[in-house]
Amino acid sequence: MIIVTVNDRLGTKAQIPAFASDKIKDFKVMVAMQVGREPHEILLKRQGERPFKDQLTLADYGVSNGVQLDLEVDTGD
């Protein structure tokens, strides 16, 4: 089990336990539960990198214990 920190740099910061093998889509549901936004409005990415895709897992992006991800609003484009 890893604990991932999600931060939108605007005051919202949440620590979310997950498995590294979780899909990004499922992880977004967890984040949505914590942050209070719809899962499809959530866009996750490492700082300065491209947004994560739903089909891949956290492990695919090399997310391990204690990693911080940037949280942005996904406008759909």
Next chain:
Amino acid sequence: MDAASIEEMNKVRRAMGMKPLPVPGAAQEKEATPEKDDSTLESREAQAYDNFRKIREAEEAKKKREERAGAIKKARDKAQRVTVLEGKGLADDDDDLDAISWLKSQKKRQKKIDAARRLEEEKAAAAASSIEHTAEDLAGVKVAHDMASFLDGDEQVLTLKDTGVLENEDEGDELEALGLLEQERLQEKLDLKRKKPLYDPNDVDETGQPRAILSQYDEEIDGKKKKAFTLAAAGTSTELADILDGPVQRRRHQAVELDVLEDAPAPVSDYLDPSEIKVKKPKKKKSKTTRQRPAGDDDALFNGDQAAADQSMDIDSDAVAYTKKRKVFDEDFADDDDLQSSLALQRKAALKKRKMTRPEDIARQLREDANTPDPESAINAGGIVIDEISEFVDTLHAEREEERKAPKPKVAAAAAVTAAADDSSDEDEEMKDAADIKQESRSTSPNAAEQLMPATGVEEEKTVSGGMGATLSLLKERRLVEDVRGDELNEKFRQRQLFLAELHRRMALFDEETRVQRERDRASGRLDKMTTRERDDYQRHQNTMRDQHHSRVMDQLFREGYRPSVELRYTDVDGRSLTAKEAFKELSHQFHGKGSGKGKTDKHLKKLAEEKRRMAQSMLDASQNVGMSTAASHQGKKRKEAGVRLA
């Protein structure tokens, strides 16, 4: 992360059909059942964790072990440092002996050591003497030299030849003498330098059979024949005997060659020793007799001819002819004479020496002499000597003769041409004699045809130097001069001249009348009666009368049909004729006292320059659009053809 929040998460995860997170409190039971299958990512990760842990543990164990070993070693070292050395020291040996007795004992010890060494040496000597080298030891060893080369009696030191390991295996040990080797090499070089006659049917080798054809290449094809023999314990003497019985010529030949190499202290110099030189005074050179001969004498082309003519009478009387001939020849090379003679002497001496030592070379010498006759003898033989220099000189002379005849007409032609060029550039042709001009024109006529029609087939552009007519036609060609209606102008000019002449005539008539009148007045004394003032008035009256008459005459002439041509023509400071517009501008500028601005002035100047350039351009210049090339380009455009006129 506390357990409560994880529980919360797990609810959601379960709802989504995901694996629940492990709750810290309840984690133990789950982890207690290790998953053996490594099919899933989790199990593999768990395995990885296990492996990592194991490695860490192993590392730690190793570290501990090393630490322990280090501690043990440290302890042992410490213990060793503390222990005291046991056994006897130098000083501990016999502590009852004093210094003298110790010295004595040392002497004894020295003796004992010496005795042991001597014994060893004796043993070694005995062993060495027991394996003494004899001739049998060298049996079967090759020597890389001809046996004959050892017959000189000198002591030779043979050494083992330096070869590769494999070659040594193949051929066995070989002995060679460094000195002899050097000599052989030198001999080879000398042989290469000396030119041998390639094939000689009379040549017979030492066994009495004629040599094979092209035997000189045998060495190159088969490799060199090595003269070598093998040492044998008993057989050496027989082989030696063989050699001694063998063809004498060959042996002696070889020996002689070596003799030459060894005994001759230095190659005999071709030149005299400076101490022996006697300097002869050089003969005074005669003036070059060979060159002096009548220039017109065309029959005697060759130098040799001359000489032959001189000598023709005494060809048969050899001796006299030789001497004389010699003289004629030597006069040119007088300074070489002494040198040549001394050299010949030296060579002869050297040859003699060689003949003494090498009788068999005489034959070869003779043969060579027969093949290549001595240059001196060739000279003495009489007749013409044609060498490169004489031939060169002869050809030179022959050409000179031809040239002397040829150029004359050329010069004449050239003169004519220059004359023509001169008078064409000269403008006042009328000043010359008509006959003169005719003559010149006749002389130029053959060239004129050539000049008129050059190779291009296009008529040459006329030049200003060709005179007024040429200039005019040039300007016309370039359209720099409008085609003025010449006959009209001429007519006008003629009419004007007629008019002026008529006017002149009538005025002259009138003047004559007035003069007669005046004479009459003077004769009648009418003028004398008048006062000065009256006279002045009278004169003035006369003048006005004349003017009146003049205008009356002109009026009459005009009425008779003369039409004067009136033309307003304006020119600027440079003499260009101006159009009405330009003239107006000019006048306006003059009137207002100021000209155009800088831009307009520049434009104007540019236009002027352009016009000047256009006038200066060549008619046939293809690079610009002038004259012919314009026409060509227009044609091209009309036909929609692309292309560039070359040259």
